[in-house]
Amino acid sequence: MSVPAALPKRRPLYAHLYVQVLVAIVCGAVVGHVWPGVGEALRPLGDGFIKLVKMVIAPVIFLTVVTGIAGMRELAAVGRVAAKAFGYFVVVSTLALLVGLLVANVVQPGAGMHVDPRTLNQSAVAGYAHQAHESSVAGFIMAVIPETMVSALTSGSILQTLFVAILFGIALSLVGEPARPVLDLAERVMLVVFRLVAILMRAAPVGAFGAIAFTVGKYGAGSLIGLGGLVATFYLTSILFVLVVLGAIAWAHGFSILRLIAYLKAELLLVLGTSSSEAALPSLIDKLERAGCDKGVVGLVVPTGYSFNLDGTNIYMTLAALFIAQACGIHLSWGEQFALLGVAMLSSKGAAGVTGAGFITLAATLSIVPAVPVAGMALILGVDRFMSECRSLTNFIGNATAAIVVATWERKIDTRQLDAALAGGDRGTADAPVGESAVV
Known part of the structure; x- marks a missing residue:
């Protein structure tokens, strides 16, 4: 008579990272509301955690890309994946801009405010406008090329790291067998780096606690009252985009967007707490x-x-730009709105998924469209931090969806493994801290 195998012991609820981060977010919000001064003083906890994660982003990207490209049998696959990815980005990003434009025209969250642009505090947004003015297409392209190969790993630029990693991975693939020891070393180092990520993720609740306490303590929930309509419209629009647009894309490729969100719940809570999608990139x-x-x-x-x-940044740009125009009593024709959309398509490219990048990108867009005053950004400066969380969450879900879609197009995905992960069937790895499954 055979003895049934013992079921794996379920981990207690408090041991899950997403539960710890959720509790930390609630506690941070309470501290920031009840003791605003203490909340502001806790900012280093959030900033420190984000810096810790950024410290390992470059090695994670470099090692993942190098080992991935070197493992491809044909270099043509690299260009094919990149072309498909950019095609997907253009189509979905444009849809996000159109959704923001459509909702702004239907809801008109800024109508009836009758704000005189001359009364706005232009100095409040001068710094953002200056940063936007300094950016250009040529400058962006040149910024992708690092000073040296090593500086790409120390500059903090995702695109520089990606650029060097792609070149290095292609070189390894072309050299072939003599470069095999280098590839083996990269794969072993990657195990160590992901174990390091697992260690750092244990500090995620502390980082989320500090970041939320600072946000609520400094800006206060009261700042949402005056512009609550804009914030609510943006959140509902983003939810609509994720569930309808990304949901339809996911359904067409054989997976559920809701199950993907559930699978990434710990990372999404981390993004919510820190207001930065980069904080969850390695995970x-x-x-x-x-x-x-x-x-x-x-x-x-x-x-x-x-x-x-x-995607979240794109929705925000068209929605916020039309909100400012409506609040200032400026009527934009459909031609001017589509011109605004075209400018936003270009200015949104290259904005990093970090706090404040969406605001700078909006300044870059408005500086090129003279019909809407850049000074009007002062209207939304007080609530931009609260919209930053939603931008980051939408961007994060959009990139997770994009990776699965492109992998499906390339037929480089284990559908049974995907189904098991999204259904929670592989709880031994899905619930483990990041990196553990790659090592154990």
Whole structure:
């Protein structure tokens, strides 16, 4: 008579990272509301955690991309994956801009405010406008090329790291067998780096606690009252985009957007707490690989998407730009609105998924469209931080979806493994801290 195998012991609820982060967010909000001064003083906890994660982003991207490309049998696959990814980014980003434009015209959240642009505090947004003015297409392209190969790993630029990693991975593939020891070393170092990420993720609740306490303490929930309509419209529009647009894309490719959100719940709460999608980048790469996506595809699509596939930022730009125009009593014809959309399509590319980038990109867009005053950004400066969380969450979900879609197009995804991960069937890895499944 055979003895049934013992079921794996379920981890207690408090041991899950997403529960710890959720509790930290609630506690941070309470501290920031009750003791605003204490909340502001806790900012270093959030900033420190984000810096810790950024410290390992470059090695994670470099090693993932290098080992992924070197493992591809044909170099043509690299260009094919990149072309498909950029095609997806252009189409979905444009849809996000159109959704923001449509909702702004239907809801008109700024109508009836009758704000005189001359009464606005232009100095409040002067710094953002200056940063936007300094950016250009040529400057952006030149910024992708690092000073040296090593500086790409120390500059903090995702695109520079990705650029060097792609070149290095192609070189390894061309050299072939003599470069095999280098590839083996990279794969071993990657195990160590992901274990380091797992260690850092244990500090996520502390970082989320400090970041939320600072946001609520400094800006206060009261700042939402005056512009609550804009914030509510933006959140509802983003939810609509995720569930309808991304949901339809996911359904067409054989997976559920709701199950993907549930699978990434710990990372999404981390993004919510820190208001930065970069904070969960290493964990996203690891989880997508564990869900059956090819390492090379994930390594190319996710880091590139962090600069070129910012769905939340795109929704925010058209919605916020039309809100400012409506609040200032400026009527924009459909021709001017589509011109605004075209400018936003260009200015949104290259914006990093970090706090404040969406605001700078909006300044860049308005500086090129003279019909809407840049000074009007002062209207939304007080609530921009609260919209930053939603931008980051939407960007994060959009990039996770993009990676799975491109992997499906390339037929480089284990669909059974994906289904098991999204259904919670592989709880031994899905619930483990990031990196553990890659090592154990």
